[in-house]
Amino acid sequence: MELSVAELDNMLATYRQMEVELRVKLESLRSPLEAKYGRPVILFIESRTKKAKSLIEKARRYGWPVNGEISKHIKDIAGLRVIVQHLDDIARVVSILKNRRDLRLINEKDFVRSAKPSGYRSHHLIVEYDMYTADGAVSLFAEIQVRTVGQHFWAVLQHSMMYKYGLEVPDHIAENLRLIAEETNKADEKMMVMRQAVSKDLETDQIRAYARHLAGILRRLEAPMAASPVVDPGHHFETMTILELSFQLGRRGMHPQSLRPQELSRCSCCKAPFLLHEEVRVILPRIDHVQSSCDPVRLCNVCYSLVLPVLRWELAPVAENSRQQRELEEAGHLNRKFQQFYGEKIQTPLLTRLQKASVAMGEHLTVCPANLNVGAVTLLKAKLGDGLSVQVASDWDPQKAELENLSFFFKVNYRVVGRLAVTYHYPEIEWDEFHEPELVEPESFGYDELELERIFTQIDGALREMRGALRASAGG
Numbered sequence: 001m002e003l004s005v006a007e008l009d010n011m012l013a014t015y016r017q018m019e020v021e022l023r024v025k026l027e028s029l030r031s032p033l034e035a036k037y038g039r040p041v042i043l044f045i046e047s048r049t050k051k052a053k054s055l056i057e058k059a060r061r062y063g064w065p066v067n068g069e070i071s072k073h074i075k076d077i078a079g080l081r082v083i084v085q086h087l088d089d090i091a092r093v094v095s096i097l098k099n100r101r102d103l104r105l106i107n108e109k110d111f112v113r114s115a116k117p118s119g120y121r122s123h124h125l126i127v128e129y130d131m132y133t134a135d136g137a138v139s140l141f142a143e144i145q146v147r148t149v150g151q152h153f154w155a156v157l158q159h160s161m162m163y164k165y166g167l168e169v170p171d172h173i174a175e176n177l178r179l180i181a182e183e184t185n186k187a188d189e190k191m192m193v194m195r196q197a198v199s200k201d202l203e204t205d206q207i208r209a210y211a212r213h214l215a216g217i218l219r220r221l222e223a224p225m226a227a228s229p230v231v232d233p234g235h236h237f238e239t240m241t242i243l244e245l246s247f248q249l250g251r252r253g254m255h256p257q258s259l260r261p262q263e264l265s266r267c268s269c270c271k272a273p274f275l276l277h278e279e280v281r282v283i284l285p286r287i288d289h290v291q292s293s294c295d296p297v298r299l300c301n302v303c304y305s306l307v308l309p310v311l312r313w314e315l316a317p318v319a320e321n322s323r324q325q326r327e328l329e330e331a332g333h334l335n336r337k338f339q340q341f342y343g344e345k346i347q348t349p350l351l352t353r354l355q356k357a358s359v360a361m362g363e364h365l366t367v368c369p370a371n372l373n374v375g376a377v378t379l380l381k382a383k384l385g386d387g388l389s390v391q392v393a394s395d396w397d398p399q400k401a402e403l404e405n406l407s408f409f410f411k412v413n414y415r416v417v418g419r420l421a422v423t424y425h426y427p428e429i430e431w432d433e434f435h436e437p438e439l440v441e442p443e444s445f446g447y448d449e450l451e452l453e454r455i456f457t458q459i460d461g462a463l464r465e466m467r468g469a470l471r472a473s474a475g476g
Contacts, residue, residue, distance in 0.1 A: 002066045008052040011071070015078040016049045018131050018140050022080055023047045026144075029096065039195075041089045043149055046081040050074075075106070075126050076143035083152050086192040087112070090123050093146050097125060104128040106141065112151075118174065119181025120155060122147040150188045154181050193301045207303070210269045211310035214297065217283070218315060233311040237281040237297075237304070242274050245282055245296065252284070268295070269303040334404065334424055341422065341445050346392060346408060347380055349456065354382055354390065357463045361385070361470055379408075387466045389413050390459060410455050412462045418455035422447045 003011070026045050033041040050058075055074065059066045064073040071077060082093055090112055098105055107126040115121045123146045130139050147155070158177050161169065169177075218233055240248070242265050265274045274280055281304045283297035299307060351367070358365035363385035380392040391411040395403075408420045428441035 003068065003070070005052050008055060008066075012049055012052060012055070012077070014131075014133050014138065015140060015142075017133065018129055018142060019047050019049050019078045019080065021131060022078070022129065022142060022144075025102070026080060026082060029093070033092070039085070041084055041092060043083045043085055045083070047079065049078050050076075071141065075141035078140070078142040079145070080142065081145045081147070081152075083147060083149055085149065086195055087148055087188050088192055090146050090148065094123050094125065097127070097144060097146075102129065112147075115181065115185075117178070118158065119178040120158065121151045121181065121185060122155065148188050150184045150191075154184045193305050207269070207306045208310055210303075211307045212314060214283075214307065215311055215314035217297070218311065233315055234308055236283050237299070238284065239279050240282055241279055242276045242298075245280075245284075245298070248284060249296065264296075264298070266298070267300040267303055268298050269307060270300065272300055274298070274300070337424060337443070337445075338403075338406065338422070342379065342408070345445075345447075345452070346420075350380070350390070350392070350459070351382070353456065353460065353463070354384060357467070358384055361467055363387075363470075384463075384466065387469065388462060390462075410459070412459060417458050418451065420447055420452055420455065 023045060026042075030040070030042045055070070055077065056066055058074060059070055062073070064070060084090055084093055097103060098108075104127060105125060106128055107124075109124040112121050112123050125144045125146070126141060127144060128139055128141055130137060132138075154177075158181075161173060161177065215233075218236055246264065265276065266272065267274070267280070281297075281299040281301070285296055354365055357363075361384075366383045368381040368383070377395070378391060378393050380390075382390045384390075389412070391414070393409045393411065395407055405421070405423045408422065409416055410418045410420070423446040425441075425444045425446055427443040
């Protein structure tokens with residue numbers, strides 16, 4: 001006996017109650033995950049309960065009777081969608097949902113690993129949930145979808161296309177949608193690797209040192225082809241699993257006992273372990289170089305993304321002076337900030353004082369280039385005629401060191417007249433309820449403004465003394 005619309009509405013009211021309960025429970029996961037990983041994992045959650053008309057239409061499309069058994073056929077009457085930030089966040093959220101005691105997993109479809117022919121990607125879970133209604137305890141089914149924001153973006157656009165064309169989507173539209181899905185998935189993978197690279201606990205010096213070691217290996221590989229143009233270092237890498245790597249080394253003559261599986265299944269750079277079926281970036285040794293002590297290059301995706309730009313720079317055929325210029329341009333964030341601070345607060349006002357004094361006294365002002373070689377770095381050396389020398393030195397090397405605290409030393413006629421300690425304070429950022437970054441405190445420099453003014457006053461005093469001495473000698 002078919003259910004009437006009123007009876008369907010009564011049944012759907014129970015599903016709407018379940019939708020609200022499950023949404024509250026999913027929303028409660030957001031803060032703990034953000035606290036655990038230091039970033040938003042779940043961006044937002046959507047939910048809906050099918051309407052009676054939509055339920056009847058789907059049942060008739062599949063030939064199911066619209067009776068009390070309809071919920072056994074249609075298990076997505078209540079649906080929830082969890083939108084996460086990155087691809088690896090899908091597995092995190094799915095694992096949490098599958099381990100919850102208040103949900104029983106009925107069915108699972110992973111369209112992330114195995115996309116639909118249309119290009120659709122998402123992870124679907126059919127769960128059973130026990131709840132209490134005004135009429136007593138019931139168990140109902142719900143579908144929970146977990147997808148990235150990129151996959152959600154594609155699905156929304158694809159749905160709008162399907163809505164316009166119905167089920168008869170033209171072939172060229174369907175193919176373009178599939179290609180866009182592939183590009184979206186590649187963008188998801190790149191964003192995930194970039195996030196891993198940013199959060200990876202790897203020292204820059206460690207990456208640069210390994211990249212230089214690797215550049216030496218690639219130079220030896222390219223030596224026989226010296227006459228040919230330099231190829232991108234990424235061409236030397238092959239993508240394969242650790243099992244495939246073991247097989248390839250065996251084919252190249254390496255004895256099985258010398259493979260050392262424990263070492264082979266670790267990244268050459270960060271030493272992170274690999275799964276045997278995990279794809280990594282590999283540089284295989286040439287056949288004539290295979291020895292028992294051979295150690296093929298194996299890089300995880302994170303290290304590969306960090307090492308490759310350094311390799312390109314190391315292997316680029318540039319002149320030495322051009323290389324030094326690029327080193328200066330690659331100064332880190334803190335260096336750029338301190339250079340800006342030094343220029344605005346110290347160098348510019350100091351040179352302005354000296355230039356005005358040189359004009360007033362008719363003395364020649366000579367500004368010597370900075371000395372960045374040994375000891376305390378001389379950032380500025382200026383001479384006013386033969387009577388006054390002003391220097392600014394620091395424990396900071398703008399080309400190499402990246403410090404949060406440093407000192408500037410001021411010298412007049414090679415005698416220290418003051419020291420200014422400066423501390424860089426990072427900007428303070430909080431996430432609002434929409435997971436948008438909100439600047440709470442801007443970046444700033446902590447220093448004693450009165451001390452800097454005292455130092456400048458002392459330099460002005462030295463300029464006045466020089467001016468007075470010049471007038472006295474002119475009057476004599």
